[in-house]
Amino acid sequence: MGRTLAEKVWDAHVVRRAEGEPDLLYIDLHLLHEVTSPQAFDGLRLTGRTVRRPDLTIATEDHNVPTEPGPITDPVSRTQVETLRRNCAEFGVRLHPMGDVDQGIVHVIGPQLGLTQPGVTIVCGDSHTSTHGAFGALAFGIGTSEVEHVLATQTLPLKPFQTMAITVEGTLPDDVTAKDLILAVIARIGTGGGQGYVLEYRGEAIRALSMEARMTICNMSIEAGARAGMIAPDETTFEYLQGRPHAPSGQDWDDAVTAWSQLATDDDATFDHEVVIDARELAPFVTWGTNPGQGLPLSASVPEPALIVDEQERTGAERALAYMGLEPGTPLRDISVDTVFVGSCTNGRIEDLRAAAEVIKGRHVKDGVRMLVVPGSARVRLQAESEGLDQVFEAAGADWRLAGCSMCLGMNPDQLAPGERSASTSNRNFEGRQGKGGRTHLVSPVVAAATAVRGTLSSPADLD
Numbered sequence: 159m160g161r162t163l164a165e166k167v168w169d170a171h172v173v174r175r176a177e178g179e180p181d182l183l184y185i186d187l188h189l190l191h192e193v194t195s196p197q198a199f200d201g202l203r204l205t206g207r208t209v210r211r212p213d214l215t216i217a218t219e220d221h222n223v224p225t226e227p228g229p230i231t232d233p234v235s236r237t238q239v240e241t242l243r244r245n246c247a248e249f250g251v252r253l254h255p256m257g258d259v260d261q262g263i264v265h266v267i268g269p270q271l272g273l274t275q276p277g278v279t280i281v282c283g284d285s286h287t288s289t290h291g292a293f294g295a296l297a298f299g300i301g302t303s304e305v306e307h308v309l310a311t312q313t314l315p316l317k318p319f320q321t322m323a324i325t326v327e328g329t330l331p332d333d334v335t336a337k338d339l340i341l342a343v344i345a346r347i348g349t350g351g352g353q354g355y356v357l358e359y360r361g362e363a364i365r366a367l368s369m370e371a372r373m374t375i376c377n378m379s380i381e382a383g384a385r386a387g388m389i390a391p392d393e394t395t396f397e398y399l400q401g402r403p404h405a406p407s408g409q410d411w412d413d414a415v416t417a418w419s420q421l422a423t424d425d426d427a428t429f430d431h432e433v434v435i436d437a438r439e440l441a442p443f444v445t446w447g448t449n450p451g452q453g454l455p456l457s458a459s460v461p462e463p464a465l466i467v468d469e470q471e472r473t474g475a476e477r478a479l480a481y482m483g484l485e486p487g488t489p490l491r492d493i494s495v496d497t498v499f500v501g502s503c504t505n506g507r508i509e510d511l512r513a514a515a516e517v518i519k520g521r522h523v524k525d526g527v528r529m530l531v532v533p534g535s536a537r538v539r540l541q542a543e544s545e546g547l548d549q550v551f552e553a554a555g556a557d558w559r560l561a562g563c564s565m566c567l568g569m570n571p572d573q574l575a576p577g578e579r580s581a582s583t584s585n586r587n588f589e590g591r592q593g594k595g596g597r598t599h600l601v602s603p604v605v606a607a608a609t610a611v612r613g614t615l616s617s618p619a620d621l622d
């Protein structure tokens with residue numbers, strides 16, 4: 159019987175299989191950052207072990223870094239970053255520190271360097287490792303004890319998974335982006351809907367997407383509770399990879415493309431579950447609540463919890479609205495924000511910045527609103543500057559920053575104050591995610607830019 163993309167990559171990496179035990183998988187690439195690696199290195203030291211394959215391990219500084227020039231002033235953040243530096247030096251791991259041209263959010267730099275390739279296994283102590291699945295890699299977020307296991311052995315025992323196809327037919331309407339698509343998928347299947355599954359996104363709408371857009375989708379698979387998200391590699395993938403620092407070259411490139419082309423799910427393979435979505439019916443999507451599944455088209459209104467039949471969902475909605483300070487029935491377009499954040503590993507790549515710049519060009523951020531534009535990596539920043547995007551944002555009154563996770567989460571100086579409300583291109587709208595008491599609406603880059611101009615949740619079509 160045929161196999162799915164995920165099954166093919168999995169099978170090719172099994173080092174040991176035994177009845178009643180999880181498969182032991184070989185790991186091709188291990189990404190590290192400052193938050194989830196310190197205890198793992200401590201564990202190695204305690205047991206006198208080394209890093210098995212430092213050449214397959216790479217680290218960056220992203221979560222705790224300030225996005226304005228200058229040293230890290232917060233002592234906890236500084237310790238995390240200094241610890242990563244010491245660990246990488248001691249164990250011989252390549253690190254891209256603040257100020258380095260290849261520094262950036264871990265899920266932005268892997269693909270950018272050409273380290274993320276079709277058919278490989280990738281792990282990182284970070285849930286959004288699913289991003290790399292956009293290349294047809296099997297990429298999982300892992301916990302700190304697993305980080306230690308991979309550092310020591312370059313392998314990982316993994317529980318079996320189920321497969322779910324998310325087939326998106328048709329083409330996306332104007333101003334409807336990959337972000338809207340994935341928010342709609344999560345609203346449909348729920349934040350637990352992907353549990354135990356590796357999702358494979360397929361269909362006409364997915365094939366038409368750029369690599370950046372595919373990464374946005376795979377990035378948020380974890381917000382549906384999935385183990386990983388994947389997209390079969392194709393010409394778009396190969397074109398993105400060719401010529402990148404770690405991509406194969408010459409004859410190796412041709413051989414790699416031949417092998418990568420075999421990875422797609424076989425016609426006679428079956429998925430454990432399938433969801434079909436019509437791209438033509440999608441619209442710009444925004445969240446109103448405190449999990450990424452609580453989203454609606456921008457043209458809708460804040461839901462009325464009393465009308466929700468499922469009790470758990472109803473109490474969840476009541477609690478979310480209380481936290482968000484929203485009244486049922488309020489048109490989403492009438493919600494005003496204090497802050498707009500464009501960035502993160504979901505939407506901090508060059509294409510995202512271009513899309514936001516295109517909308518804001520020649521316009522101005524509304525008085526009283528602050529807009530932060532934070533490139534996902536130092537190279538994205540340089541590329542954007544070479545295209546003059548920094549000037550477009552600054553002329554509009556936005557803040558142009560250095561690369562990092564920034565306001566995606568409250569681990570660095572970029573935070574919301576209690577009660578402040580943001581339109582954010584990141585991936586999580588949990589209580590306190592962007593700062594204690596902060597309220598987050600997840601949006602696409604073009605919705606973020608239009609919202610900055612009007613001061614209320616808006617799409618580019620709302621601008622005159």
Ligand SMILES: CC(C)[C@H](C(=O)O)[C@@H](O)C(=O)O
Binds near residue numbers: 193285
């Ligand atoms: C800090 C890190 C462990 C965390 C994650 O696993 O995703 C962070 O990146 C996030 O987005 O919440």
Ligand code: SF4
Binds near residue numbers: 263265284
């Ligand atoms: S940008 Fe946000 S989601 Fe991505 S790794 Fe950083 S904190 Fe996590």
